[in-house]
Amino acid sequence: MFDIATFLSRAVVQSIPLLLGCTGETISEKSGSLNLGIPGVMYVGGISGVIGAFLYEQSSGGNMNPVLAILIPMLACLIGSLLMGLLFSFLTITLRVNQNVTGLAMTTFGVGFGNFFGGSLIKLTGSDVPSIALSKTSHYFSKHLPFADDLGWVGKIFFSYGFLAYAAIAIAVITAFILKRTRTGLQIRAIGESPATADAAGINITKYKYLCVCIGCMIAGLGGLYYVMDYASGVWSNDAFGDRGWLAIALVIFTIWRPNIAIFASILFGGLYILYLFVPTGSNLAVKELYKMLPYIVTIIVLIITGMRNKRENQPPESLGLPYFREER
Amino acid sequence: MDQLAGPAGAGPCLFLTKGGLLLENKTAAVSMRGITKTFGSVVANNNVDLDIYKGEILSLLGENGSGKTTLMNMLSGIYFPDEGQILIDGKPVTISSPKEAFDFGIGMIHQHFKLVDVFTAVENIVLGLKEEGKLDLEKAAKRVQDICDNYGFDVDPKKKIYDMSVSEKQTVEIVKVLYRGADILILDEPTAVLTPQETDKLFAVLRNMKDDGKAVVIITHKLHEVEVLSDRVAVLRKGENIGQLITKETNAQEMTNMMVGREVTLNINRPEPLFSSPRIRIEGLNVKSDDGVMKLKDVSFTANAGEILGIAGISGCGQKELLEAIAGLQDVESGSITYISDDGSREELIGMDPQKIADKGVALSFVPEDRLGMGLVASMDLADNMMLRSFRSGKSMLTDRKAPRALAEQIVHDLEISTPDINTPVRKLSGGNVQKVLVGREIASAPTVLLSAYVVRGLDINSSYTIYDLLNQQKEKGVAVIFVGEDLDVLLELCDRILVLCDGRVSGIVDGPTADKHGVGMMMTSLGGDHMDGGEMHE
Numbered sequence: 027m028f029d030i031a032t033f034l035s036r037a038v039v040q041s042i043p044l045l046l047g048c049t050g051e052t053i054s055e056k057s058g059s060l061n062l063g064i065p066g067v068m069y070v071g072g073i074s075g076v077i078g079a080f081l082y083e084q085s086s087g088g089n090m091n092p093v094l095a096i097l098i099p100m101l102a103c104l105i106g107s108l109l110m111g112l113l114f115s116f117l118t119i120t121l122r123v124n125q126n127v128t129g130l131a132m133t134t135f136g137v138g139f140g141n142f143f144g145g146s147l148i149k150l151t152g153s154d155v156p157s158i159a160l161s162k163t164s165h166y167f168s169k170h171l172p173f174a175d176d177l178g179w180v181g182k183i184f185f186s187y188g189f190l191a192y193a194a195i196a197i198a199v200i201t202a203f204i205l206k207r208t209r210t211g212l213q214i215r216a217i218g219e220s221p222a223t224a225d226a227a228g229i230n231i232t233k234y235k236y237l238c239v240c241i242g243c244m245i246a247g248l249g250g251l252y253y254v255m256d257y258a259s260g261v262w263s264n265d266a267f268g269d270r271g272w273l274a275i276a277l278v279i280f281t282i283w284r285p286n287i288a289i290f291a292s293i294l295f296g297g298l299y300i301l302y303l304f305v306p307t308g309s310n311l312a313v314k315e316l317y318k319m320l321p322y323i324v325t326i327i328v329l330i331i332t333g334m335r336n337k338r339e340n341q342p343p344e345s346l347g348l349p350y351f352r353e354e355r
Numbered sequence: 356m357d358q359l360a361g362p363a364g365a366g367p368c369l370f371l372t373k374g375g376l377l378l379e380n381k382t383a384a385v386s387m388r389g390i391t392k393t394f395g396s397v398v399a400n401n402n403v404d405l406d407i408y409k410g411e412i413l414s415l416l417g418e419n420g421s422g423k424t425t426l427m428n429m430l431s432g433i434y435f436p437d438e439g440q441i442l443i444d445g446k447p448v449t450i451s452s453p454k455e456a457f458d459f460g461i462g463m464i465h466q467h468f469k470l471v472d473v474f475t476a477v478e479n480i481v482l483g484l485k486e487e488g489k490l491d492l493e494k495a496a497k498r499v500q501d502i503c504d505n506y507g508f509d510v511d512p513k514k515k516i517y518d519m520s521v522s523e524k525q526t527v528e529i530v531k532v533l534y535r536g537a538d539i540l541i542l543d544e545p546t547a548v549l550t551p552q553e554t555d556k557l558f559a560v561l562r563n564m565k566d567d568g569k570a571v572v573i574i575t576h577k578l579h580e581v582e583v584l585s586d587r588v589a590v591l592r593k594g595e596n597i598g599q600l601i602t603k604e605t606n607a608q609e610m611t612n613m614m615v616g617r618e619v620t621l622n623i624n625r626p627e628p629l630f631s632s633p634r635i636r637i638e639g640l641n642v643k644s645d646d647g648v649m650k651l652k653d654v655s656f657t658a659n660a661g662e663i664l665g666i667a668g669i670s671g672c673g674q675k676e677l678l679e680a681i682a683g684l685q686d687v688e689s690g691s692i693t694y695i696s697d698d699g700s701r702e703e704l705i706g707m708d709p710q711k712i713a714d715k716g717v718a719l720s721f722v723p724e725d726r727l728g729m730g731l732v733a734s735m736d737l738a739d740n741m742m743l744r745s746f747r748s749g750k751s752m753l754t755d756r757k758a759p760r761a762l763a764e765q766i767v768h769d770l771e772i773s774t775p776d777i778n779t780p781v782r783k784l785s786g787g788n789v790q791k792v793l794v795g796r797e798i799a800s801a802p803t804v805l806l807s808a809y810v811v812r813g814l815d816i817n818s819s820y821t822i823y824d825l826l827n828q829q830k831e832k833g834v835a836v837i838f839v840g841e842d843l844d845v846l847l848e849l850c851d852r853i854l855v856l857c858d859g860r861v862s863g864i865v866d867g868p869t870a871d872k873h874g875v876g877m878m879m880t881s882l883g884g885d886h887m888d889g890g891e892m893h894e
Binding site for chain 1: 431457463472481482486
């Protein structure tokens with residue numbers, strides 16, 4: 027029996043890391059920086075949160091303050107992703123290194139960084155399984171509204187998530203509003219389209235680019251944190267985050283650089299990601315594997331379709347991926 | 356009709372004699388003193404003094420690379436001077452960013468428009484402004500409309516830039532500057548992309564601004580514009596201010612001599628065509644662009660050997676597609692392109708690959724906007740660029756490097772290309788020299804058809820004339836030269852016949868020696884000019 031309420035709520039849970047990654051990448055791309063380091067940033071965000079939570083759990087000795095239990099991992103996560111953002115900005119904006127190369131290097135680095143510290147923590151705890159469980163911290167992150175359980179399927183679909191899920195949706199809505207309606211958004215978009223124009227209009231390009239990349243990285247980092255603390259119930263195992271970071275980047279194109287569309291698109295992707303668990307496939311494992319391919323097939327189809335679109339508003343920002351130097355002649 | 360004095364209240368600004376003695380009874384709106392700017396080892400401006408007055412239109416005249424744009428970029432905050440001082444209303448100031456330039460009331464309209472394509476006009480206009488309160492595009496649109504009504508502009512504030520024509524875009528640029536309350540307007544070669552009619556409209560607006568008490572600076576190298584528009588001319592040469600003239604008291608010859616630094620003759624040669632056997636006949640050519648837009652519609656004409664056929668038209672109305680179709684680089688929907696050899700035999704070019712067409716002697720010298728995009732490889736040296744034409748010849752598996760080197764040496768010598776040696780990457784050469792390298796190579800392959808597009812774009816007078824001479828030499832050798840140009844004056848002087856394209860159709864073909872500029876201008880904007888039907892004018 028296909029349980030639609032369970033399916034939807036699982037799809038939403040799946041979608042949140044994608045949504046955060048996608049929103050972060052959109053902010054970055056709108057300002058002209060194609061940050062392919064996002065998958066790495068999400069790993070770093072996740073492991074930084076884990077390190078913060080681990081240290082706090084160890085030092086508190088069971089007496090955990092709920093506020094600190096949330097704040098410390100979150101702060102650790104934001105600082106970790108911010109450092110990644112600063113690294114990317116410094117390399118691509120100040121030194122004008124090729125963005126693709128930098129981004130790919132940062133993803134490799136981020137995944138390695140996560141696995142290295144993840145492995146170290148697992149060694150430290152001396153656990154039998156190759157993972158580390160921070161269930162106490164996770165408890166605070168995944169706490170949902172108390173009345174949700176009494177509301178049946180409504181509660182399940184709308185109120186059964188930890189606070190980061192709602193924060194992710196709020197961030198997406200706010201980002202979409204800022205980009206579309208405000209002076210700041212106009213300036214960011216102008217930089218991504220034509221930095222020379224923005225410069226001539228008196229906009230501080232370097233400042234905005236740094237801000238957009240760094241804020242984008244911090245939002246994406248939260249996606250990693252949500253994955254470990256809420257989705258995975260506080261269990262970190264190496265490489266478990268998988269390729270969600272790349273899906274988030276594909277999602278940016280799918281949503282034509284609009285975070286408000288990303289809310290629904292990420293749920294769609296989340297649903298495709300777990301569809302194989304809900305469709306009766308019998309004992310035939312091959313069919314299951316085929317279903318697991320769905321998000322990637324959809325991504326490819328979407329890329330083909332977006333490639334054929336020719337409305338100007340739906341194209342990538344015109345100077346996406348290009349460095350800017352005012353006195354170049 | 357041009358008056359030295361501004362409108363009521365401004366009073367006479369200055370008196371100037373030909374000797375250069377300056378008597379002022381009014382402080383300049385902007386004074387630049389001893390401005391020097393270098394880029395690496397290149398001195399763009401050297402110790403330049405310049406005054407700009409309100410209620411006056413000043414022309415900044417000079418060849419390409421003479422430092423006109425650099426000088427003005429320092430006023431608009433794009434560049435920062437290495438030495439010297441800028442005074443505004445007599446007070447020394449520092450302009451270190453475009454924003455600060457706005458604060459001083461200086462607005463510049465750049466040659467390459469600084470507009471965001473996917474934004475509307477009004478979004479572009481308010482971009483970067485720090486107004487109070489939240490972004491209110493409706494209110495801004497109303498103010499834009501007011502400015503337009505005031506000066507006689509015609510702009511739809513809600514229209515997206517990518518839907519606009521070049522002259523509309525330029526209008527948006529001007530409104531943008533006025534919206535910011537600029538009193539000093541700098542326009543960098545504003546007419547380069549306009550039709551004669553649009554140019555007249557622009558000049559009328561500029562005169563309105565002058566009457567409104569604003570200071571207008573126009574950067575140009577077109578002498579007749581200086582003559583009809585400006586009150587005063589400052590001539591730059593090799594980064595130095597050579598002198599100032601009152602427009603009324605000077606003439607084109609004197610200005611050119613100052614600009615170039617020696618006597619130049621201003622007439623383009625047009626030898627009588629010796630042959631006129633048809634070389635390429637095009638019939639009913641239709642070409643569609645990648646995104647499904649018809650770029651050429653039912654184009655028919657004949658290009659004759661020993662003749663320069665000019666192609667006029669607003670930029671982007673099919674010139675590029677036409678040349679590329681002939682060269683075999685562009686897929687054709689329907690129609691025929693027939694190549695007629697000297698012995699009268701005919702051959703259909705459509706369907707042949709570019710290599711085969713090139714073997715027939717069809718040479719393409721195409722200068723797209725980025726100049727080095729097609730034809731030459733920027734990072735390769737002269738000799739290797741020569742090899743791009745010849746690398747297929749020779750029997751050995753290895754390339755023959757001797758012949759291209761010899762050719763490069765010869766071209767450098769014949770066309771007086773200034774380069775350290777033939778091992779210099781072409782991107783290090785100046786625009787004129789790059790163009791000479793390209794044209795030289797194409798000519799060396801002894802073409803029977805020479806396709807050239809925008810060959811003199813961005814070249815100074817001297818280099819342009821060298822190129823015209825080269826084209827004329829080819830014409831006298833019996834080559835069919837097709838010359839896509841931007842400057843109508845040049846087209847009218849150089850070409851034997853001019854084909855006018857309008858939105859992908861042949862608007863008409865006129866005789867070069869008898870054509871009139873305004874007529875051609877009309878044909879560029881509407882088929883066959885006002886009344887004639889384009890179809891009847893073929894052949």
